[in-house]
Amino acid sequence: MSPIVEIEGLKRFYNTPAERVEVLKGINLSIERGETLILKGVSGSGKTTLLSIIAGLDRPSEGKVLVEGEAIAKLPDNHLSHFRGRHIGMVFQHYNLIEHFSVKDNVSVPLVPMNLRYQKVGQRVEDAMKKANISHKSDMLAARLSGGEKQRCTIARAIVTNPEIVICDEPTANLDRENAIKFLDILKNLHNMGKTIIIATHDSIFESLNFSHTVVYMSDGEIEKSESIE
Amino acid sequence: MLNRVKLHFLALSVFGESSRHLATVLLSVLVIFILSSVLFISSSIKYTVTTALENEADMTVQRVRGGMLAQVPLSWEKDIVNIRGIDSVSPRVWGRYFTKPKGKSFLIIGVDFLDSNANKALSKIVGSTDLKKFLNAHNMLVSAKVKSWMKKRFYTDSYSFLSADGEFIKMNIYATLPKNSDLLSNDVIIMPIDDARKILGIKEGYVTDFVLNVPNDAQKVFIEDKLSSLHFDIRVVSKKESLAAYDESFNFRNGFFLTLFMILLATFSLILYQRYTQSYSTQKRQIGIYRALGWSIKDILTLKFYEIVVIILGSYVTGVGLAYIFVYIANAPVLRDIFLGSGNFSPDVVLIPVIDFSALSSIFLLYAIPFVASVLIPVWKIAVSDPKEAML
Numbered sequence: 374m375s376p377i378v379e380i381e382g383l384k385r386f387y388n389t390p391a392e393r394v395e396v397l398k399g400i401n402l403s404i405e406r407g408e409t410l411i412l413k414g415v416s417g418s419g420k421t422t423l424l425s426i427i428a429g430l431d432r433p434s435e436g437k438v439l440v441e442g443e444a445i446a447k448l449p450d451n452h453l454s455h456f457r458g459r460h461i462g463m464v465f466q467h468y469n470l471i472e473h474f475s476v477k478d479n480v481s482v483p484l485v486p487m488n489l490r491y492q493k494v495g496q497r498v499e500d501a502m503k504k505a506n507i508s509h510k511s512d513m514l515a516a517r518l519s520g521g522e523k524q525r526c527t528i529a530r531a532i533v534t535n536p537e538i539v540i541c542d543e544p545t546a547n548l549d550r551e552n553a554i555k556f557l558d559i560l561k562n563l564h565n566m567g568k569t570i571i572i573a574t575h576d577s578i579f580e581s582l583n584f585s586h587t588v589v590y591m592s593d594g595e596i597e598k599s600e601s602i603e
Numbered sequence: 604m605l606n607r608v609k610l611h612f613l614a615l616s617v618f619g620e621s622s623r624h625l626a627t628v629l630l631s632v633l634v635i636f637i638l639s640s641v642l643f644i645s646s647s648i649k650y651t652v653t654t655a656l657e658n659e660a661d662m663t664v665q666r667v668r669g670g671m672l673a674q675v676p677l678s679w680e681k682d683i684v685n686i687r688g689i690d691s692v693s694p695r696v697w698g699r700y701f702t703k704p705k706g707k708s709f710l711i712i713g714v715d716f717l718d719s720n721a722n723k724a725l726s727k728i729v730g731s732t733d734l735k736k737f738l739n740a741h742n743m744l745v746s747a748k749v750k751s752w753m754k755k756r757f758y759t760d761s762y763s764f765l766s767a768d769g770e771f772i773k774m775n776i777y778a779t780l781p782k783n784s785d786l787l788s789n790d791v792i793i794m795p796i797d798d799a800r801k802i803l804g805i806k807e808g809y810v811t812d813f814v815l816n817v818p819n820d821a822q823k824v825f826i827e828d829k830l831s832s833l834h835f836d837i838r839v840v841s842k843k844e845s846l847a848a849y850d851e852s853f854n855f856r857n858g859f860f861l862t863l864f865m866i867l868l869a870t871f872s873l874i875l876y877q878r879y880t881q882s883y884s885t886q887k888r889q890i891g892i893y894r895a896l897g898w899s900i901k902d903i904l905t906l907k908f909y910e911i912v913v914i915i916l917g918s919y920v921t922g923v924g925l926a927y928i929f930v931y932i933a934n935a936p937v938l939r940d941i942f943l944g945s946g947n948f949s950p951d952v953v954l955i956p957v958i959d960f961s962a963l964s965s966i967f968l969l970y971a972i973p974f975v976a977s978v979l980i981p982v983w984k985i986a987v988s989d990p991k992e993a994m995l
């Protein structure tokens with residue numbers, strides 16, 4: 374089977390008034406279906422930029438990016454949004470929940486543009502909240518949740534569309550140790566469900582990940598090395 | 604279109620974020636309330652005045668002596684009747700009676716028992732009241748407002764007028780005129796012509812003026828000229844002129860209020876624009892999140908559009924509804940005085956509901972367009988840029 378994500382010669386520049394900043398300097402990366410990939414690197418090494426490009430939230434300046442065989446950078450907005458909604462689940466560092474919505478309404482956001490029946494949406498939301506272990510707070514406003522609960526709400530929202538790929542940017546940065554360990558358990562569940570998981574982090578807690586995964590080391594917009602851990 | 608999921612989401616976005624929208628909604632309701640109230644009052648008054656004038660005679664013949672209105676000799680009647688094309692000439696005895704020491708004034712109208720025309724009109728007003736009986740004694744019919752004014756001064760069944768000769772003439776309050784919303788007849792007192800003459804000091808053989816009709820519109824100018832040349836001291840006022848005079852005063856007011864509208868709307872748009880650009884970064888973040896979660900630009904613009912439509916329609920209906928209640932049910936306290944002045948009996952006028960749909964819809968457009976623009980344009984600007992924002 375072909376890789377789910379294929380990246381060749383990816384470059385990303387930003388034009389600031391003073392100079393042209395090269396944030397990604399020729400990335401080659403291929404991610405297999407069902408693989409868990411940890412992107413490691415210090416802050417500023419380009420991890421978030423790479424994730425944004427894979428998710429179609431940012432566009433490459435140069436190079437080829439195929440996700441599910443689709444050259445996503447070339448898709449027009451409505452197709453790209455559609456693609457993103459169906460294939461990619463996002464977990465953000467700052468959770469990005471809508472604070473004045475309840476947990477279940479937050480989780481339903483990715484389903485709204487899909488023209489599903491009301492009952493169907495309810496079912497899927499229920500299901501996702503169960504998997505992310507947040508069902509018991511389903512009617513609580515997002516603003517009232519603790520950090521760990523917000524994180525789980527975000528995960529439920531990321532998997533509610535049943536995407537193949539789950540992308541997490543610094544998922545444990547705002548969690549205490551206990552919640553970070555819980556997060557690893559949820560990751561394991563996702564892995565067992567066959568999801569492809571891409572995580573950007575500089576948290577050493579991922580060293581205790583107890584299932585097979587790949588670690589890719591990034592530095593200054595380049596991939597230094599990658600290793601498979603069984 | 605909107606399915607149940609989207610409706611639910613729309614409701615969440617509008618009402619869940621009520622704190623963000625509340626100030627906007629209150630401001631909108633206030634602006635629309637003021638604009639509609641002003642509109643309701645002015646269209647009601649305009650309607651009342653024009654219909655009242657429309658019912659008036661085509662021309663009024665007066666006499667001017669030394670530049671002042673003077674009593675008209677009854678003998679003019681036959682000269683007027685002689686002009687062809689003139690219909691139903693009637694002499695009128697009436698005048699404004701100013702109470703002492705100061706304050707209100709009444710419009711005294713004398714009615715001739717022998718004048719069949721006047722009798723017909725009067726029996727229409729008085730209805731069941733027996734005319735003959737009324738006209739044979741010192742009786743008068745007063746408007747409700749006049750009656751309550753008199754009652755306050757303990758004139759419960761009669762009122763003594765100080766006549767032109769300096770003697771008191773006691774008139775019985777025979778009945779109250781049917782409650783009339785007519786702006787122009789609020790301070791009216793109707794009494795037999797002889798009593799009216801005595802009080803107002805109009806000599807036998809003289810009247811206040813003549814009114815007449817000209818059925819053929821094409822002849823009006825010609826007849827006006829003809830009348831004017833009858834006597835050196837004659838003065839002819841046509842209905843067209845009085846309508847124009849009223850119109851002018853309304854146009855003046857409308858111009859004034861148009862300026863007010865514009866200032867109000869400009870301020871309103873400015874405040875709105877500021878509100879929505881101040882929340883720019885919040886908006887940007889939220890839109891970035893939606894897009895990262897698979898919403899297209901169109902999905903976001905559609906949601907925001909419906910959000911605004913709900914807010915606009917909600918505030919518009921509320922504002923207009925409140926204005927309707929304020930003007931037509933509560934009779935527009937305070938604002939009515941600005942329009943009618945607080946003199947005499949006019950502030951007690953009942954405002955008849957008149958709805959000017961074209962003006963209401965222009966208020967709607969003037970309100971909705973800047974609103975939609977000041978909200979949707981920033982949203983659109985955000986939505987079309989790459990949504991990397993959510994990642995930061």
Ligand SMILES: Nc1ncnc2c1ncn2[C@@H]1O[C@H](COP(=O)(O)OP(=O)(O)O)[C@@H](O)[C@H]1O
Binds near residue numbers: 396415416419422
């Ligand atoms: N829009 C932008 N304009 C200019 N520079 C940017 C922009 N976005 C990111 N960068 C720069 O790119 C570099 C990599 O950023 P990022 O991908 O967020 O790294 P990481 O997630 O590894 O901390 C940083 O030095 C950052 O300042």
Ligand SMILES: [Mg+2]
Binds near residue numbers: 420421422542543
């Ligand atoms: Mg980052």
